[in-house]
Amino acid sequence: SKSLCYDYLVIAVGSETRFFGMSDVQKNAFTIKTLDDAIRLRNHIIYLLEQADQLLPESSYDNNKSVQSQKELLTFVIVGGGFAGVETAGELNDFIRDSVNDYYHNIDTRNIKFVIIQSGNRLLPEMSEKLGQFALENLRKSGVEVILNSRVIGATENSVKLRDGIIIPTKTIIWSGGVAPASLVSNLLCTHDSKSGRIIVDKYLEVPNYKGVFSIGDCAFVVDPSTGNPYPPTAQHAIREGTAVAKNIIAEIEGKPDKKEVFDYKTKGMMASIGKRTGVGNLLGIQVQGFLAWWIWRNYYLAHLPTLHKKIRVLADWITDIFFRRDVTMFKTLAEEK
Ligand SMILES: Cc1cc2nc3c(=O)[nH]c(=O)nc-3n(C[C@H](O)[C@H](O)[C@H](O)COP(=O)(O)OP(=O)(O)OC[C@H]3O[C@@H](n4cnc5c(N)ncnc54)[C@H](O)[C@@H]3O)c2cc1C
Known part of the structure; x- marks a missing residue:
């Protein structure tokens, strides 16, 4: 361990997935926070599709058994109906159904089941009720079951248990039930918001009573x-x-504290993709939904990718995606590559 002295410190360690003390859920669920999480989940799903495709019935008894086994392999439970959960459900539902149509012809699509468990009474609570309802109807139309006002209280390798006693057999639990600031943050002596645990900062994003220490991003309140x-x-x-924060540190270094900037940003809007080239969004107060919302959402992200070469690569990938079948190659995670 090495110590570094600093004149200015910016704490921007982000957030971690929060399981509310449910260690069995933590052990058995996939998270969707990092690129490695996404690759791991994708590999797992491809593996399940391969397994389900090999369940060939030899008799009617076997047929019942294989239907049951396919259902167990192909039930995907997403915990959390906020942005991350809804976008994940929409994308995976498309990925799995397209892949089955393209490659896994022994899989009966009626055996594929997607379930979103949402503790609140609607999806996308960050958006208006109308957009939440639009997302709900579209997801249901695409075959995603949505259970509202429920909570996951436990999990095993083969099932998930809900508050009302319902047990759903599944080999894939995807947790997007909440985040909390990184553990490092809770050990700091500064003041934290009592509910979220995030570091309280002043209007210049500086931590009160700790001159030269700033905090931003998911870990800052x-x-x-x-x-x-x-x-x-x-x-x-x-x-x-x-x-x-960069401007404020420069102002401090130049000895011009009056040049420090109060952080006052007007949220431009929020958008979510819900699958099948459909989206919902609120842009500068205007509500958009359907293909237009999805199209704006994609272009917004494309425009914000760093460097021209990355933009071109991603655009080329998206265009290829329109004309060709799904790619079901498993990838190594970044951790495995090291
Ligand atoms: C699935 C998903 C979808 C999302 N979609 C959107 C979206 O569409 N639009 C949107 O605006 N936001 C979205 N978000 C939220 C967005 O990703 C975060 O708000 C944003 O990344 C926060 O930025 P940050 O810099 O605070 O933290 P992060 O981006 O998490 O970066 C923190 C970094 O600090 C590192 N770190 C942590 N601890 C330490 C340590 N002790 N020492 C050194 N380094 C450390 C971490 O490894 C990480 O690289 C999404 C989040 C998720 C999980």
Whole structure:
């Protein structure tokens, strides 16, 4: 371990997936926080498709058994009906159904089941009720079952248990039930917001009583001066906070504290993709849904990718995706590559 001295410190360690003390769920669920999480989940799904495709019945008794086995292999439970859960459900549902049509012809698509468990009474609570309802109807139309007002309370390797006693047999639990600041943050002596655990900062994003220490992003509790409410933990805000903190540190270094900038960002909007080239969004107060929302969402992300060469690569990949079948090659995770 090495110690580094600093003149200025920016704490931007992000957040971690939170399991609310349910170690069995933590042990058995996939998370969707990092690129490795996504690769691991994708590999697991391809593996299950391969397994399910090999369940060939030889008699009617075997047929019943193989239907049951296929159902168990092909039931996917997503915990959490916020942005991450809804986008994951939409994308995986498309990926699995397209892949089955393209390659896994022994799989009966009626055996594929997607379930979203949402503790609240609607999907996408971050958005308006109308958009939440639109997402719900579209997901249901695409074959995703949505269970509202319920909670996961336990899990095993082969099932998930809900608060009302329902047990869903599954080999894939995807947890997007919440995040908390990285564990490092809770051990710091500064003041934390009692509910979220995030580091409280002032209007310049500086930690009160710790001169020269700033905090931004998911681990910081930044209050919107216009509303008095905290900004949501999104990349949209983290990026702007990064720019503001850089300006404020420069102002300090140049000895011009009056040049420090109050962080006051007006949220541009929120968008989510819900599968089948459909999206929902709220842009500068205007609600959009359907293909247009999905198209804007894609273009927004493309425009914000760093470097031209990355933009071209991603665009080429998306175009290829339109004309060719799904790629079901398993990838190594970054950890495996090391
Ligand atoms: C599935 C998913 C989808 C999302 N979609 C959107 C979206 O569409 N739009 C949007 O605006 N936001 C989205 N978000 C939220 C967005 O990703 C976060 O708000 C954003 O990444 C926060 O940025 P950050 O810099 O605070 O943290 P992060 O991006 O998490 O970066 C923190 C970094 O700190 C590192 N770190 C942690 N601890 C330490 C340590 N002790 N020492 C050194 N380094 C450390 C971590 O490895 C990480 O690289 C999504 C999040 C998820 C999980």
